[in-house]
Amino acid sequence: MKTPIQFLLNGEEVATFVESGANLLDTLREAVGDLSVKGGCWQGTCGTCTVLVDGSPRLSCLTLAESCAGRAIETTAGLRRGPDLHPLQSAFMERFAAQCGYCTPGMLMAAKALLDKNPNPTRENVVDAISGNVCRCTGYEPIINAVLDAAGGNSRRA
Amino acid sequence: MLEFRKDIFADERDDNLHEIGQPTQRQDMLGHVTGTSPYYDDHRFGNLLHLKILRSPHAHARIRSIDDSAAARAPGVKRIIRAADVPVNLNTLLSLIQFGKDDEPSLAADVVRYKGEPILGIVATSERAALEAMALVRISYDQLPAVFDVEEALKPGAPSVNATYPKNTFEYYNKYDHQKLRYGDVEAGFAQADVVFEDRYQMSPIEHAPTETNGSIAVPDTNGRFIVYTSTQALFFSLDTSAKINAVPSNQLHFIGGTVGGGFGGKVDTLTEPLSILAARLVGAPVRYRFSRHEEMQFGSPRGGERIYVKDGIMRDGRIIARSVRAYFDSGAYTRLSSYAVVKCAAHIPGPYTIPNVSGDVYCVFTNRTPATAMRGFGVTALDFALECQMDKGATAIGMDPLEYRILNAYRDGDMKAHRREAKNTALIECAQVAAEKANWPLREEFRRMSSRKGEGTARPGIAPDRSRAPAVPAPARAPAAAPQRISYERPTPAALPPRPAPPAPPPRSAPLPPATAPAGSTHGAPRFSSVFGTRRR
Amino acid sequence: MSVSVKTFPHLADAAGALSRERNARFLGGGTLVMRAVNEADPAIETIVRSTDPALTHIGLSSARVELGAGVTMAAILAERELSYLHPVARIIGGPAVREAATVGGNLFAPAPYGDFAAALLALDATVTLAGGFGQRELPLDELLSRRERGATLVASVAFRRPANDTFRFVKVTRVHPKGVSIMSISAQLPLASGRVSGARIAYGAMGPAPLRAKAAERALEGRTLDAAGVAPALAAAHEGTSPTDNALGSAWWRREILPVYLRRLLLGEQTARHA
């Protein structure tokens, strides 16, 4: 039984149909085609699928798609402004803060949620911001440093 | 924080290179930070079907009956796949290099040997429809006794886990139930030692837990072939395994790997491709088979738990003169890659130390749990844990600094290793000295001046250099075995390096194996690598 | 066939639907229900939701606090008046989970989850249920003891505002800064001239549901919060608990460390290893 749903995705109006009861992760990837959102567990325990809903970080795998009607959703695909990278993206690059890259979209969204509300966070703030995001490759240190660099508006190498 | 000690071994290096040594940005980093790096699942199909697997709830049971009639009629279900549908329903991963006998079904036909073993597949229009149909399948089992402890599994009367290896151990060279290592005379060494002590170490299984679970999508393509988008770590390994199980020529399969969302060894076993291909062949539509996180966590193969006994004989002056290792690798219900890890472990005994008397006995043991496989450090990580804890105990037993104890016994260029090969290009001592300096861990002067290189630094007190070379038991003369496949390209001689000796002459070969192990005759044009471990049963 | 979703502007109608529909579950934040739906749990055929504004209302008077069942952990963290609950809300999950996890949902979280419910127990909270025929109020521990049975829909929880600095909380986890509870201890320790009077202590993950440590409360009555004063309470710390082995740790270990963390909480010793 399909249900129509309409929401703002990275600033663009999007309308599609979903199986009722569908989660936002599957809706974004399979119905809308935003493949920048990745799924790691569908249990709400790894943070890989983190997106922003009305500016707040949400686990898209545990978010009922229908509950997002009319809301503004942000994903990694929307981070760039045209050719220019978001400061978080360039900081992640400079800090080599990704290896397999599968957790990176979720990390970027969790970090953006933090910086949008707290432009100069402490290291402890950053550690809390990504505490729901599992990374199996990097050991977290480069990711924390990248977010702190991006916050300082100077994604220079420390 | 990373720094380089370019001063050490500088004379062996040419550092004026252009691109080598540069902190060049990763080729794939822009894709990672923009969410555009292509993973196997980043493909969309209008008519994608989904394969879900019904798994055994029992660790060991005989399947008495299966009733999938209701499931076959459930809404959204396109096909039920049973063991009988699998063209070649018995395989072992290393059959590709003629190592070990086929022992594992893709779908269990009569007996299930671990909780989570695949029995039946359901192909449906959605994962939910497949799961709902799965709840309608009725299977009756006769539970069988199970064994979970590696040493219990070897005791007489223990339940037999793997039908191909009824005594619960992998067979090596058709002669032994384990891999042996014998160098010098450990009993003589223990008799002569001032202090002898043994301890038992137990690794835990380790789940790879990559953020992207195992998965693949098999897609019938235009010219009668199948494109397979896969998360594998070994493209052709998985392709050949899938071709064998599906009994199709290998070039009918076109494997496309993406960036892999973390592997760590957990995506070598070709866990999903054979069945996603089979499903796509049966329904003529694209089929995705991906592990749920629960499946990856409990039924995706972990690194097996290794149990290791280490016995050392040491002298008061710090020399280790005897070390014996007995290790049991928990292979789980089937062989997969554990048989290979056992040989790698044996090769690693006694660790990076020059010890004149060494023995090793390493078993690949079958138990009723999820089959184990490769994982970062496979076959070595567990042994390093055991050996380096043992080293600490040895130092403590004779009141010696643990780092000096290691430097004293460290292997050096020219020493003879237990697998009868000369140590070359060693650097354990320098690593110990540099780490100690960095962590201001005090080392006595003589230990700070020792060197891995021949004729440099202070000699090892008490260890006559020549004694460490000749093993107590003279190695029997060896005739060279069959020459390996000729290679027409010359060896890579890095242009910029100082001229180095001719490529290493093939190491002294062991005697040709007794005829029983010679392969029945190569089946392909070029001489396939001779099977050194066991015949490959057709 | 997919799950059907029914959304009600008024909570009472949602409660009615919950009791009428077959295999219906109320969707709070989704951390429990959406996970079950993703796993095609046959026990969920209908999702009942409500957009009733009362659900997310936070009522603050000088003496009483009322939290709608739909108030999220993030909303609590954003409310300065509830600073004593911030340590609890912060460690329920990462930022994304805190945006979803609700006060009402936490009351139904199976062990070892449910530390916010344990904190409410220590705050002597009462629960107001939404029903087809009006609302009903009952003590929280009564709800916790029969939460499995009926399709109960919680409208809100309420408690007396604790006096300043009388509410303390510690959650022991293996992973930092956010990990699943090995155990949590919430304590309300009102003092009368330096002596405890009317202590409330509640444990998370030390039984099938959050539970009150009544023996320890009694042992603290009239005592001073010093080593000697708390000794009897530590001795009675285990009463009523039934910890089990799980993937995070064993019952033996939980029992061994319970009195240690209770002592550190009562004496105000530094507990958390990390920030």
Place this chain on the structure above:
Amino acid sequence: MAKHRGRGVATINYPIGMNLGGDPSQALVHSNPTGKFTVALSSIDLGQGMKSVTRQICAETLGVPVEDVYVDTADSDTGPHCMGSFASRGTHRVGNAVMVAAREARAVMMEAAAEELEVDPGDLETDGKGSIRVKGAPHRSISVRDVAIAAQFRQGKTISGRGIFLVPLSDVDPETGEMSPATCYAHACLIAEVEVDDETGDVAVLKMTSAYEIGRALNPRLVEQQLVGGAWMGMSHALYETPEPYYPDPREGPRDFNEYLMPGPGDICPHDIVVLERPAPDGPYGAKGPGEMCANPVLPAVANAIFNAVGVRINDLPITPEKVLRALKTRSGAQPARAR
């Protein structure tokens, strides 16, 4: 009733490539008409940096800038065979195969350049910036772009190469275990500092200091990625993770990332790393590859540090607070060994 600190050490080596060899990898390198190169592989990049390392090796061997090379991999129709990405074999095996292929392509390129400049190929050198010039007369040069065009459209030469690298499969003597496991070994020493709470058994890793010898650091940032990420995984193996918490009893297995314990971002500690480079005679530019070994020394170093802190030996992994507490209780409390 206190927290105790201790330090522990471990020194290890690690065999590079599949045990016993017999694990070939192939590579194809070719130029497009304007002198940009593609490396065609089937080797898998699972985050360890396979594409990035082989790209640098190819550029170095060709003598062209890395920007003029791209690696295309993981397609069985276009990439030649590779055994797979495991056993720390990628850098060594695939890197060598790429060198062989790039060397063949370079030879054709230099011949084509020599024909254009009317000199002997032996008199030419690449400047690594996209030009080929006469040794000693740098003004006489030609761009790789022009060489490629000439080779393609006038000389009828294909600037391309094939490469395979195979360590011959070693036999194993069933009686003695004599074998050739690997042609080169990486080395490491790691010192871990821990703090143990003797009332709860809780272990915190405060600091790691290490020295790794990995032949040649082809890309220092990629080496750093492996050593930092590997140390975290080592801490996780040592103290946290297990799919069977009550092994060999298979009960209570974790089903998600909440139950599968791994150090969180709040559990990591500073790690000073020193890299040494003793080139492997048969490694591409001496490289050995740090991928698999970098977690290994952490496990025993942490276990030895715990002994130094509170005097108990835990031989079973993971070393959970419960195991530390049980050992302390049976050994009647912490007896720290002499401070190090």
